Amino acid sequence: MTRTTTWDGASARRLGRQFLDRPAEAGTPPAEVVGAMLGAHAQVLSAAEVSVGVRADGVTRADVRAALWEDRSLVKTFGPRGTVHLLPAAELPLWCAALTAIPAGPSPFPPDVRVTEEQARQIVAAIGDALDGVCLTVDELGEEVVARTGPWAGDRVMEAFQDRWPRWRQVVHRAGQSGALCFGPNRGRKVTYTRPPSFDPLPGSTALRELVRRYLHAYGPATPQHFAKWLAAPAGWAAGLFGELAEAGEIEEVDFEGAGAWVAADDTEFPDGPVRGVRLLPYFDAYAIAAQPRASLFPGDAHRRALAGGQAGNYPVVLVDGVVAGVWHQRRQGRRTTVTVELIGRRLTGRQERELGEQAERVGEVLEAKAELVVGQVTVGPHA
Secondary structure, three states: OOOEEOHHHHHHHHHHHOOOOOOEOOOOOHHHHHHHHOOEEOOOHHHHHHHHHOOEOOOOHHHHHHHHHOOOOEEEEEOHHHOEEEEEHHHHHHHHHHHHOOOOOOOOOOOOOOOOHHHHHHHHHHHHHHHOOOOEEHHHHHHHHHHHHOHHHHOEEEEEOOEEEEHHHHHHHHHHHHOOOEEEEEEOOEEEEEOOOOOOOOOHHHHHHHHHHHHHHHHOOEOHHHHHHHHOOOHHHHHHHHHHHHHOOOEEEEEEOOEEEEEEOOOOOOOOOOOOOEEEEOOOOHHHHHOOOHHHHOOOHHHHHOOEOOEOOOOOEEEEOOEEEEEEEEEEEOOEEEEEEEEOOOOOOHHHHHHHHHHHHHHHHHOOOEEEEEEOOOOOOOOO
16 A cells, blocks of 8 residues: 655654754764765755754754864765755765766766766866875866866866866866865865765665765655656656665655655655644755755745745745745845844744744854844845
């Protein structure tokens, strides 16, 4: 008999497994929280710090930075979708094997700009060699790459921010996903790269099966299309992968709001009641990106206000009882930060207003600032 679940049941389970129904207890390592999220988006590091901090009692940005730069239990590198993420260092054998086993889509660059597959392999190998045991700025790394490959790698042919970048930079994300590169501490205002500790990656097929299982544990029920969107992978390839896992009995189908979706085998239990509570999630929070279907997470006017052209993450969002009910923005001045919350088509109960105030305070604590809550219009644009 096919198990049936609803949006409320799926939301309650997802939020519980990501420490969003109640935070992880004090002392929980940031890497454990990041692992439950399947990575914290970190293009803007402060957003990643808030993502982790709102999920764990007592964790501040200093704890996240210590995990990154001191005990190295976290690594800042290129993760799902080729975007910058925090990942647990202990999980690099899984992540690197899985990400490099995903078929690459067509190159977005013109023929005279793109690199061949052989050239890409040469660049990745050169990056790994150059970064072994050192931290280099992008310019320093570029000099090393060109010295190890040839002048063609340094040709400034990539249009970028009213400038031109050298050819080799188009595969930096592949170097990160393969384990040849990660971010190092900033040198002043300059980003640096280094090489993560050496590890033996898992076999690609083993890593992909494990990644699907973990994705479904965190965000299921989900379809192959949802998985493909989360990874920016080919939809047909994801459908084939799910078919293989279903045939092997590793995943099973459930009825999710009247449509078929998948969970890990024998992981078909869902809470009976809906989730309750107010949460503030920052830019590109993992939950806002991965929880599907997006029309249910961003209902009604939230779909227009809190998404940018249908893309999640460009606005920090207010979750009320498991759905997006507002957007927010924080502006810091010295040791104070103003948290402005714009609600979308609803009024909060007294309990929800208290929780919203507590969430604003928590954001301030994570950022090591005193927070002031203002309920009103958010006037900044997406990703401001």
